[in-house]
Amino acid sequence: MTFASRLAAAVRRTRSVTCVGLDPRKANLPAGLRETVQGDRPEEWAAAYTQFCCEILDAVADLVPCVKPQAAFFEQLGPAGMISLGEVIAYARKKDVLVILDGKRNDIGSTATAYADAYLGGESPWGSDALTVSPYLGRDSIEPFVEVCDARRAGIFVLVKTSNPGGGLLQNRQTDGQTVYARVAELLTELNAPRTDSDGYGPLGAVVGATYPQELAEMRSAMPHSWILIPGFGAQGGAAEDVKAGFHPGGLGAVVNSSRHIIFAHARPEFAETYGDARWQDAVRAATEQMNQQLNVVD
Numbered sequence: 419m420t421f422a423s424r425l426a427a428a429v430r431r432t433r434s435v436t437c438v439g440l441d442p443r444k445a446n447l448p449a450g451l452r453e454t455v456q457g458d459r460p461e462e463w464a465a466a467y468t469q470f471c472c473e474i475l476d477a478v479a480d481l482v483p484c485v486k487p488q489a490a491f492f493e494q495l496g497p498a499g500m501i502s503l504g505e506v507i508a509y510a511r512k513k514d515v516l517v518i519l520d521g522k523r524n525d526i527g528s529t530a531t532a533y534a535d536a537y538l539g540g541e542s543p544w545g546s547d548a549l550t551v552s553p554y555l556g557r558d559s560i561e562p563f564v565e566v567c568d569a570r571r572a573g574i575f576v577l578v579k580t581s582n583p584g585g586g587l588l589q590n591r592q593t594d595g596q597t598v599y600a601r602v603a604e605l606l607t608e609l610n611a612p613r614t615d616s617d618g619y620g621p622l623g624a625v626v627g628a629t630y631p632q633e634l635a636e637m638r639s640a641m642p643h644s645w646i647l648i649p650g651f652g653a654q655g656g657a658a659e660d661v662k663a664g665f666h667p668g669g670l671g672a673v674v675n676s677s678r679h680i681i682f683a684h685a686r687p688e689f690a691e692t693y694g695d696a697r698w699q700d701a702v703r704a705a706t707e708q709m710n711q712q713l714n715v716v717d
């Protein structure tokens with residue numbers, strides 16, 4: 419099955435459009451895990467990150483279709499962090515949870531091929547199902563990813579309209595009568611159209627932030643064949659109402675990422691009293707169930 423079809427199947431199976439973001443941060447780990455790190459060595463933190471993320475996967479594997487490990491937090495720990503990232507991806511695959519690796523990679527065509535070869539598909543050393551990709555280098559930097567997606571039934575999520583407040587400086591620029599982000603969307607639709615599955619989706623997904631609901635609606639209709647990854651829910655202020663426009667009728671077409679609000683739910687006032695640090699895994703599960711209920715869009 420293609421990545422788009424696997425994602426649709428996982429959404430239907432779990433009846434969830436929640437993507438749990440695996441963004442471990444030293445300062446926010448539950449106390450019990452922080453205490454396992456005695457010498458402040460990267461290897462110790464990496465072991466704590468692996469345990470943290472694998473226990474999150476244990477808590478949510480039956481509740482969500484996918485997770486999104488953020489490479490930056492693992493890279494912060496150097497080589498030990500990269501080993502941890504590999505272990506977390508492998509564990510997610512074992513648990514039958516799709517992995518969208520958040521690396522926001524890209525480069526000139528030949529180097530883009532190397533990134534695609536590295537990250538995409540179960541046959542690759544990293545083994546992720548999909549990868550976030552920057553469009554800034556143009557069409558010939560996206561095509562190598564598409565070729566690997568075709569060969570390995572993988573997917574990419576290309577940055578279209580990002581959730582951060584400053585994204586508009588470049589993305590909202592008008593050029594030839596349209597915004598830059600709309601031009602990126604046009605390119606994705608052109609590349610996706612000949613590659614759609616029975617639900618109408620191709621391997622080129624898009625990233626559109628929950629913090630821009632109007633643009634999300636605009637992008638939903640501009641990219642009928644793209645799964646949309648919607649970050650910015652929860653900690654960045656996006657709410658259920660803001661992401662509605664990202665979905666097609668029936669509830670396919672988008673997954674909504676939340677990282678901090680789920681993985682550090684034990685510290686949120688609404689969960690802290692019931693669960694606290696000691697039962698942080700239960701807080702993660704409760705926060706995921708709450709998000710599933712808020713986003714109840716799957717028929």
Ligand SMILES: O=C(O)c1cc(=O)[nH]c(=O)n1[C@@H]1O[C@H](COP(=O)(O)O)[C@@H](O)[C@H]1O
Binds near residue numbers: 488626649651675679
């Ligand atoms: O590609 C992304 O996932 C991404 C794109 C974007 O526009 N905004 C955005 O926040 N993200 C990522 O989504 C996650 C959001 O984390 P929280 O704000 O903690 O839910 C982080 O890993 C970000 O790097």
